Amino acid sequence: MDSVFASIVQAPEDPILGVTAAYNKDPSPNKLNLGVGAYRTEEGKPLVLNVVRKAEQLLVNDQSRVKEYLPILGLAEFNKLSAKLILGDDSPAIQENRVATAQCLSGTGSLRVGAEFLAKHYHQRTIYIPQPSWGNHVKVFTMAGLSVKNYRYYDPTTRGLNFQGLLEDLGAAPAGAIVLLHACAHNPTGVDPTVEQWEQIRQSMRSKGLLPFFDSAYQGFASGSLDVDAQPVRTFVADGGECFIAQSYAKNMGLYGERVGALSIVCKAADVASRVESQLKLVIRPMYSNPPIHGASIAMTILKNSDMYNEWKIELKAMADRIISMRKQLFDALSAKGTPGNWSHIIKQIGMFTFTGLNSDQVAFMTKEYHIYMTSDGISMAGLSSKTVPHLADAIHAAVTRCC
Amino acid sequence: MAIRRAMSGRIMDRTAVVGARYMSSWWRSVQPAPKDPILGVTEAFLADQSADKVNVGVGAYRDDNGKPVVLECVREAERRIAGNLNMEYLPMGGSVKMVEETLKLAYGENSELIKEKRIAAVQALSGTGACRLFADFQKRFCPDSQIYIPVPTWANHHNIWRDAQVPQKTYHYYHPESKGLDFAAMIDDIKNAPNGSFFLLHACAHNPTGVDPSEEQWREISHHIKAKGHFAFFDMAYQGFASGDPEKDAKAIRIFLEDGHHIGIAQSYAKNMGLYGQRVGCLSVLCEDEKQAVAVKSQLQQLARPMYSNPPVHGALIVSTILSDPDLKKQWLKEVKVMADRIIGMRTALRGNLEKLGSPLSWQHITNQIGMFCYSGLTPEQVDRLTNEFHIYMTRNGRISMAGVTTGNVEYLANAIHEVTK
Numbered sequence: 001m002d003s004v005f006a007s008i009v010q011a012p013e014d015p016i017l018g019v020t021a022a023y024n025k026d027p028s029p030n031k032l033n034l035g036v037g038a039y040r041t042e043e044g045k046p047l048v049l050n051v052v053r054k055a056e057q058l059l060v061n062d063q064s065r066v067k068e069y070l071p072i073l074g075l076a077e078f079n080k081l082s083a084k085l086i087l088g089d090d091s092p093a094i095q096e097n098r099v100a101t102a103q104c105l106s107g108t109g110s111l112r113v114g115a116e117f118l119a120k121h122y123h124q125r126t127i128y129i130p131q132p133s134w135g136n137h138v139k140v141f142t143m144a145g146l147s148v149k150n151y152r153y154y155d156p157t158t159r160g161l162n163f164q165g166l167l168e169d170l171g172a173a174p175a176g177a178i179v180l181l182h183a184c185a186h187n188p189t190g191v192d193p194t195v196e197q198w199e200q201i202r203q204s205m206r207s208k209g210l211l212p213f214f215d216s217a218y219q220g221f222a223s224g225s226l227d228v229d230a231q232p233v234r235t236f237v238a239d240g241g242e243c244f245i246a247q248s249y250a251k252n253m254g255l256y257g258e259r260v261g262a263l264s265i266v267c268k269a270a271d272v273a274s275r276v277e278s279q280l281k282l283v284i285r286p287m288y289s290n291p292p293i294h295g296a297s298i299a300m301t302i303l304k305n306s307d308m309y310n311e312w313k314i315e316l317k318a319m320a321d322r323i324i325s326m327r328k329q330l331f332d333a334l335s336a337k338g339t340p341g342n343w344s345h346i347i348k349q350i351g352m353f354t355f356t357g358l359n360s361d362q363v364a365f366m367t368k369e370y371h372i373y374m375t376s377d378g379i380s381m382a383g384l385s386s387k388t389v390p391h392l393a394d395a396i397h398a399a400v401t402r403c404c
Numbered sequence: 405m406a407i408r409r410a411m412s413g414r415i416m417d418r419t420a421v422v423g424a425r426y427m428s429s430w431w432r433s434v435q436p437a438p439k440d441p442i443l444g445v446t447e448a449f450l451a452d453q454s455a456d457k458v459n460v461g462v463g464a465y466r467d468d469n470g471k472p473v474v475l476e477c478v479r480e481a482e483r484r485i486a487g488n489l490n491m492e493y494l495p496m497g498g499s500v501k502m503v504e505e506t507l508k509l510a511y512g513e514n515s516e517l518i519k520e521k522r523i524a525a526v527q528a529l530s531g532t533g534a535c536r537l538f539a540d541f542q543k544r545f546c547p548d549s550q551i552y553i554p555v556p557t558w559a560n561h562h563n564i565w566r567d568a569q570v571p572q573k574t575y576h577y578y579h580p581e582s583k584g585l586d587f588a589a590m591i592d593d594i595k596n597a598p599n600g601s602f603f604l605l606h607a608c609a610h611n612p613t614g615v616d617p618s619e620e621q622w623r624e625i626s627h628h629i630k631a632k633g634h635f636a637f638f639d640m641a642y643q644g645f646a647s648g649d650p651e652k653d654a655k656a657i658r659i660f661l662e663d664g665h666h667i668g669i670a671q672s673y674a675k676n677m678g679l680y681g682q683r684v685g686c687l688s689v690l691c692e693d694e695k696q697a698v699a700v701k702s703q704l705q706q707l708a709r710p711m712y713s714n715p716p717v718h719g720a721l722i723v724s725t726i727l728s729d730p731d732l733k734k735q736w737l738k739e740v741k742v743m744a745d746r747i748i749g750m751r752t753a754l755r756g757n758l759e760k761l762g763s764p765l766s767w768q769h770i771t772n773q774i775g776m777f778c779y780s781g782l783t784p785e786q787v788d789r790l791t792n793e794f795h796i797y798m799t800r801n802g803r804i805s806m807a808g809v810t811t812g813n814v815e816y817l818a819n820a821i822h823e824v825t826k
Contacts, residue, residue, distance in 0.1 A: 003666045003692045004600065004635050005545055011702040014709060017496060038492060046490040053487055060486040066472040068464060069680045072443060105529075105712035112711050116567075121434050139710035143540075242431075250493075257491045257717035267431055278437035285440060286563035287536055287711065288529035293681035294718035295491075 015135055016375055023373040030391060031371035034383040037187065037352045038256055039319055042385045047319070049254050051311040055301040059294075067293065072281040074103020074262075074291045081303035082262040086183075086216055086230050086247055093237050097270040100277040102263045102284065103291045106256075107217045107248030108140060110263035114213060114244045115144030116283045117265075117276075118178060127178040127213065128170065130154075132377065134187045134215075137180065146178070154189045159345035159357050161191050167204055175209045183216035183245075184229040185351020188377045192222070192350055198232045202239065212236055212243040220252045222351045224320035226313065237266055249299050251352065252316055258295025319382075323352060326384040330354075333393035339400055354379045358396070361404035370395035441559055442799055449797040457795040458817060460808035463611065463776045464680055465743055468810045473743070475678050477735040481725040491717060496705040498527020498686075499720035505727035506686040509643060509650055510657055510669050517661065517690060524700035525688035526708060527715045530680075531641045532560060534670030534687035538637060539568030540707045541689075542602060551602045551637075552593070554578075556801060558611045561604060561639070575603070578613045583769035583781055585615050594628045603629060607640035607669070608653040609775020612803035616646070616774055622656045626663045636660055637668040644676040646775045648744035650737070666690045673723055675776065676740050682719025743807075747776065750809040754778075757818030765825055778804040786824040794820040 013021065019035030041047050059065060073079065079101035083094055093099050104110040119125060127146045129137050130153035138148050151173070152165030170179060181201075186192055193201060205212060214233050220226040236243050242265075249260040263280070267273040284290070302308045331346045346354055355378040358366075366372040372395050374380070384392060439447070445461030459470075467473050497503070503525045507518055517523055528534035542549060551565050554577035565572050575597070576589035594603070605625075610616055617625060629636055638657055644650040660667050672685040687704065691697040708715070726732045755770040770778050782790070782802035790796040796817060798804050809817060 003696060004549075005666075005689065005700055006692060006696065008545055008696065008699045008703055010699040011706045014496065014705070046492050048490050052491075056486050060482050065474075067474055067478070067679055067681050068472050069443075069462070069674075072440065105716070108709075108713040109711070121431065136709060136713065139706075143707075143710040255491055256493045257714065259712060259714070259716040265431075272431045272434065275434045275436045276431050279434055281440065282437045282563075283567075285443075285532075285560060286567040287532070288683060289532040289560065290681070290683070292529075292683040292716040292719065295716065 019373050019375055026371055026373070028371040032373065032383065032388050032391060034372060034374040034379040034392070037251065037380045037382065039251060039254065039352075039382040040385070042322070042387075044383075044385055044388070047254055049312065049315045051302055051308050051315060052254060052298055054308065055298045058301060059297055070103070070290045070293050070296075072284050072290050073101070073277065075293070075296050075300055077304065078103055078296045078300040079262060081300060082247055083264050085226065085303065086219060086233055086245055086264065087237055087266075088227070088230065088234055091234070091237060093266050098267050098273050100265045100267065100273040100280060102277070102280045103296050104246075104261050104263050105259040105288070105291060106250050106261040107215060107246050108136065109259065109291075110246035110248070110261045111137070111140045111215060112144055113280065113283055113287070114246060114263045114265070115141050115146055117280060118244075119145030120283065121279060122178070122211070124174065124176040124178060124211070126174070127180055128173055129180040130166075130182065130186070132188060133180065133182070137215075149173075151179070153186070154191060154355065156357065159191075159342075159355060160348065161193055161197065163193070163197055167200065170201070170204055170210065171208070173208065173210060176211065178211045178213050179205060180213050180215060181232070183214045183219065183233050185218035185222035185353070187217065187351070188353045188375070189355040190349025190351050190353045190378070191355070193232075195231070198235065202236055206239060206241055214243060214245045216245055217248040218251055218351050219247070220313070220316045221320050221323075224317040224324075226316070240268075242266055242268055249295070253299055253302070253312065255295045255299065258298065259292060260295035260299050323381045326381045326389065327354070329386060329389045330384065330393060333389055334396060337393060337397050339393070339397045341400060352380055352382050354381055356396070358399060359404060362399035365399050365403040366395045369398065445797050445799055448791075452795055452797070454795040456816065458797065458808065458813050460796065460798045460804045460806070460817070463675065463805050463807065465675060465678060465776070465807040466810065468746065468812070470808070470810050470812065473678055475736065475739045477726050477732045477739060478678060478722055480732060481722045484725055485718075485721050489721065494527070494714045494717050494720065496526075496708050496714050497701060498715040499717070499724055501724040501728065502684070502720040503527055503686055505724055506671055507688060510640065510654060510671055510688065511661065512654075512658065521694040522691050522697050523688050524691055524697040524704060525686055526701060526704045527720055528670070528685045528687045529683045529712070529715060530674050530685040531639060531670050531672030532564065533683065533715075534672070534685045535561065535564050535639060536568065537687050537704060537707055537711075538668055538670060538689070539565045539570055541704060543568045543570050544707070545703070546602070549600070549602050549635075551604055552597055553604050554606070554610075556612060557604070557606070558639075573597070573601075577610075578615060578779065580781070583615070583779065584772065585617055585621065587617070587621055591624065591628055594625065594632060594634065597632065597634065599633045600635070601632070602635045602637060605636055605638050605656070607638040607643070607656050609642035609646035609777070611641065611775070612777050612799070612801060613779040614773025614775050614777045615779065617656070619655060619659070622659050626660050626665065630663055630665060635668070636665050637670070639670045641670075641672040642675055642775050643671065644737070644740040645744055645747075648741040648748075650676070650740070661690075666692070673719070677723065677726070677736065679719050679722060682722065683716060684719035684723055747806045750806050750814060751778065753811070753814045754806075754809060754818055757815055758822060761818060761822045763822050763825065776805055776807050778806055780804050780821070782821070782825070789824045790820055794823070796820055
């Protein structure tokens with residue numbers, strides 16, 4: 001019998017996940033994986049936080065735990081604590097029961113569920129995303145039924161924010177359009193608006209009735225402080241307006257493969273939030289019925305225990321500090337080598353990623369000659385260590401001076 | 405709607421208009437959604453204060469004390485896993501090891517098809533996730549196709565293919581008069597469907613009826629599906645749970661494979677390994693050759709990426725730990741048989757009790773049907789009476805989850821059913 005799928009062609013490799021695949025194939029002892037944004041220790045190893053191991057043990061030792069289905073919206077306590085984490089313990093939106101929260105599959109799942117909800121219930125079907133953005137954003141929103149437009153964001157000449165362009169583009173968006181905002185540690189550029197710039201963005205968006213959709217994948221990871229990194233979201237919520245927030249615990253709790261996240265929809269009124277919550281269930285049920293229990297249980301255990309929560313904050317800050325230190329070391333190394341160009345963006349940018357400003361020929365050169373694996377956009381700083389910074393600095397220096 | 409009307413009436417004062425919109429919620433017009441017919445039952449059960457309450461709603465296994473069960477092999481696997489491995493992202497297609505072991509269960513331990521690498525397979529979010537991924541795949545690559553769904557079926561099947569935007573049709577399945585299979589009508593529907601239609605088949609332990617075709621009937625179904633060039637998609641959520649023997653429960657699939665169909669299968673470990681909340685399953689699509697399987701798998705991954713990027717690691721680790729250790733696998737097979745046997749025992753007990761009470765109706769179907777569910781034949785009104793008068797919770801289609809029946813409540817249940825049907 002002929003297959004009905006006979007004409008299917010092979011899909012291209014995912015550009016981000018494909019980098020790790022290529023890295024794995026390389027036999028060179030000097031190879032360096034600066035691709036996927038997963039944290040690595042100084043020894044280049046993945047890290048499971050101590051507090052996460054503790055939580056895991058508590059769970060495994062608790063004989064009373066069962067593996068029953070979670071409710072469609074996931075663990076209620078996890079949802080409450082996640083909302084508090086991003087909005088603040090004293091958030092009026094929470095106190096007024098105006099927040100509908102669903103446990104989802106990490107950031108991706110939260111974005112997808114939010115986008116499908118919007119495609120079903122919102123009158124505007126266009127979402128504006130920054131140029132550039134995480135590669136998977138376009139696919140998530142398109143699959144959900146939204147159409148995607150861009151707003152200017154990264155300025156290659158300054159390797160910083162194109163603030164004028166951003167304001168112009170958002171100003172020209174149709175009233176009510178959805179706008180994706182990276183809450184902190186913009187992926188892939190590492191370029192974040194300043195506090196003053198965020199305030200202007202907020203005012204402009206609210207005056208046009210644009211709907212903010214925050215992607216918060218790095219809370220605590222950018223500056224080392226959970227509260228500081230949540231500020232942009234909190235100022236939007238403080239003005240009483242509505243917004244969507246997708247949270248991920250992949251990086252800041254190191255729960256990557258457990259797929260832990262939450263979607264929160266901040267509404268104007270409690271009865272609205274309650275109806276919104278009920279409709280979220282209808283989006284989720286035909287997608288995967290209910291979310292996975294393990295990772296969210298770990299996160300919840302940590303969030304609700306004040307000792308563990310404090311331990312977590314300390315370990316989180318240590319990760320953020322190590323990355324900040326890598327930035328400094330790379331910048332210092334390039335300065336010491338006298339590598340042509342202005343490299344201050346390496347220390348100005350924040351979070352896991354650095355947009356180097358290198359072109360794709362230079363990147364290909366670095367891969368071929370120095371076995372450096374990165375996306376053509378930028379570097380995952382988390383993949384660097386004090387030992388490997390010199391090798392990367394060499395590679396960048398060579399790429400800039402010898403190649404292209 | 406109100407917002408648009410407001411806009412057209414106030415073109416002059418745009419700032420005021422957008423300000424007004426800013427002041428009110430975008431979601432005022434969002435209606436409260438109806439409760440999920442299945443999951444809503446458990447919610448109502450939990451809220452009930454009565455000491456006599458019985459939950460025969462959602463299809464989650466309970467032991468004879470009415471308690472959820474974590475299999476011993478699962479506890480052991482978790483002890484081995486905890487603290488030992490990192491939590492890195494799985495590949496988009498999930499755990500390769502878990503998928504390999506899972507294919508063996510469905511296609512056969514020594515399947516040539518596996519050896520020839522003709523099966524495109526990815527880890528999925530339990531059965532739901534596997535069905536949804538397939539539905540999205542069907543929509544993308546056979547955009548003109550439609551899916552034929554049995555009547556009745558698990559309610560969520562309709563939601564899944566609807567949200568994937570694949571048009572649905574139904575085919576006859578359950579025969580209310582005999583409380584068995586409406587075989588002739590089913591075959592007619594297969595023959596009358598346009599060539600190349602997609603058919604959703606329950607591999608074993610049909611949900612919600614418990615009515616499965618016999619082996620001979622499966623052979624005929626296979627023959628007619630082949631004659632029409634239809635695509636057979638199997639939802640196998642109860643392998644091992646129906647007869648107690650996973651090999652036996654895969655018989656329908658094996659028949660189709662022998663007949664040369666290129667099938668698709670959604671597999672779930674929710675029930676047979678008790679991993680419900682872990683969301684572990686697998687979607688597989690049998691292809692012509694290895695090259696095509698590689699291509700199809702890559703496309704399945706493209707659909708998973710914008711949904712959840714990569715699947716959860718913990719549940720998959722439990723499965724691969726158990727299935728790749730011969731002792732743990734043996735233990736699992738034993739524990740699955742215990743669960744299946746208890747359910748078969750409860751079927752016998754429920755039917756026996758009803759007959760003892762002198763019920764005028766026939767209750768043969770309770771023991772004829774197989775798997776977790778019994779399609780009792782009770783009407784929605786009778787079900788409501790069971791709930792309101794006897795605190796017995798089940799879905800209004802009369803589906804009884806036999807897993808919720810225990811030696812402690814089977815008499816009470818039989819009495820109540822007798823009361824509302826006599």
